[in-house]
Amino acid sequence: MAHQRFDVAVIGGGIAGTSVAAELSKDRRVLLLEMESQPGYHTTGRSAAVYAAVYGPSPIRALTRTSRAFFTSPSASHFSTALFRPRPIMMIARQEQALALDQTIAEVGVMTPVERINESAIRKLNPLVKTGYASAAMLDMSGEDIDVAALHQGYLRQFRDFGGDLRCNATVLGLTHTGRDWQINTGGGEFTVDTIVNAAGAWAEHIGGLAQAESIGLIPKRRTAAIVAAPTELAPNTLASLPITIDIEENFYLKPDAGRLLISPADETPSPACDAQPEDMDIALCVERIEQAFDLQVHRIESKWAGLRSFVVDKCPVVGYSTTAPAFFWLAGQGGYGIQTAPALARLAASQVLQRPMPEDIAAEGVDLSEIDPSRLANRAE
Numbered sequence: 447m448a449h450q451r452f453d454v455a456v457i458g459g460g461i462a463g464t465s466v467a468a469e470l471s472k473d474r475r476v477l478l479l480e481m482e483s484q485p486g487y488h489t490t491g492r493s494a495a496v497y498a499a500v501y502g503p504s505p506i507r508a509l510t511r512t513s514r515a516f517f518t519s520p521s522a523s524h525f526s527t528a529l530f531r532p533r534p535i536m537m538i539a540r541q542e543q544a545l546a547l548d549q550t551i552a553e554v555g556v557m558t559p560v561e562r563i564n565e566s567a568i569r570k571l572n573p574l575v576k577t578g579y580a581s582a583a584m585l586d587m588s589g590e591d592i593d594v595a596a597l598h599q600g601y602l603r604q605f606r607d608f609g610g611d612l613r614c615n616a617t618v619l620g621l622t623h624t625g626r627d628w629q630i631n632t633g634g635g636e637f638t639v640d641t642i643v644n645a646a647g648a649w650a651e652h653i654g655g656l657a658q659a660e661s662i663g664l665i666p667k668r669r670t671a672a673i674v675a676a677p678t679e680l681a682p683n684t685l686a687s688l689p690i691t692i693d694i695e696e697n698f699y700l701k702p703d704a705g706r707l708l709i710s711p712a713d714e715t716p717s718p719a720c721d722a723q724p725e726d727m728d729i730a731l732c733v734e735r736i737e738q739a740f741d742l743q744v745h746r747i748e749s750k751w752a753g754l755r756s757f758v759v760d761k762c763p764v765v766g767y768s769t770t771a772p773a774f775f776w777l778a779g780q781g782g783y784g785i786q787t788a789p790a791l792a793r794l795a796a797s798q799v800l801q802r803p804m805p806e807d808i809a810a811e812g813v814d815l816s817e818i819d820p821s822r823l824a825n826r827a828e
């Protein structure tokens with residue numbers, strides 16, 4: 447079969463691959479390769495869908511802040527519904543966690559307005575928090591729920607409108623550089639491209655290996671979530687407006703989800719890249735931690751899932767050309783922040799792929815390429 451030719455192949459149809467493919471398709475002929483029968487099956491379809499500008503290391507917070515403008519006013523022709531719905535972020539601390547709370551407020555409060563609140567304010571915002579459990583909290587009123595499906599579908603629409611070509615059931619099995627261009631072997635087809643963008647989520651290290659690129663030390667970590675009924679005495683309006691309530695040291699979180707509660711033990715268990723499934727032990731741990739902090743008896747798990755959040759050693763994303771494989775670009779390691787940072791990361795990655803200057807709004811938030819470039823990871827391990 448004749449090789450089909452494109453300028454760029456993006457590997458992975460999750461939020462990272464789809465959004466960067468949509469950006470690149472404005473200027474280049476782009477092929478988006480996804481091994482599943484539909485894009486978004488893995489981590490992108492399994493998130494808690496939260497935008498929290500106070501979450502993650504400093505480069506993540508800068509990328510999250512830059513993404514806000516896109517979320518609040520996406521292009522109407524591609525994104526059919528509003529992408530944001532207000533969801534305050536409340537990070538609660540027990541008396542013995544006061545230091546962790548103060549440190550977090552001092553660190554994130556510089557760029558995002560946050561408030562330190564006391565127990566009665568906590569229980570006013572979330573009456574499920576047990577009396578006497580939390581002594582103080584950090585409140586960030588700029589948090590939002592993200593409509594992840596609308597975001598992902600909108601980027602796919604934009605990609606197609608600009609002439610992009612999505613192939614599903616197309617597992618990348620082999621990558622060969624001829625000295626001039628890349629030959630890509632997917633079970634069902636052969637492609638020739640100038641540049642490869644590796645946005646394969648938990649599989650990004652494996653794809654790097656196929657290209658003989660450097661190792662970035664990517665570790666997929668499993669996180670579990672479950673849906674349970676809310677207490678019947680909680681009025682529907684109160685339930686709908688609860689803040690996402692997170693332990694300050696990230697040992698659990700709880701948020702409303704379509705008339706129910708989404709709970710998570712905030713686990714981070716190293717895992718091979720796979721179709722992650724929830725483990726009974728993690729669900730049991732989740733229920734124990736949630737029942738300790740909240741007036742909530744979990745009688746039944748209505749649904750449960752797990753997904754892989756992939757990190758490198760400094761928990762910052764890996765965005766930039768490989769130092770060893772030619773014309774091979776990394777877009778990996780988005781960890782637990784890949785949805786909220788996607789709009790900025792897609793534009794930043796596209797500008798780097800095309801060797802253009804960083805977009806001004808991203809630079810203005812203080813994003814520093816040396817903190818995300820793959821070369822920073824040479825000789826570093828977790």
Ligand SMILES: Cc1cc2nc3c(=O)[nH]c(=O)nc-3n(C[C@H](O)[C@H](O)[C@H](O)COP(=O)(O)OP(=O)(O)OC[C@H]3O[C@@H](n4cnc5c(N)ncnc54)[C@H](O)[C@@H]3O)c2cc1C
Pocket residue numbers: 457458459460461462463479480481482485486487488489490491492493494495496497616617618619645646647648649653669670671752753754755778780781782783784785786787
């Ligand atoms: C429980 C949980 C809660 C989370 N909550 C949040 C949150 O509130 N906010 C937030 O911003 N982030 C959150 N995240 C993190 C977020 O979901 C991820 O950072 C993001 O989805 C990563 O997107 P991705 O495109 O890199 O990966 P993926 O969505 O996994 O996409 C990678 C794609 O690559 C494809 N692929 C792999 N190998 C190949 C191959 N050989 N050939 C072709 N295709 C291949 C896969 O099939 C997959 O579709 C959460 C994650 C979890 C698990």
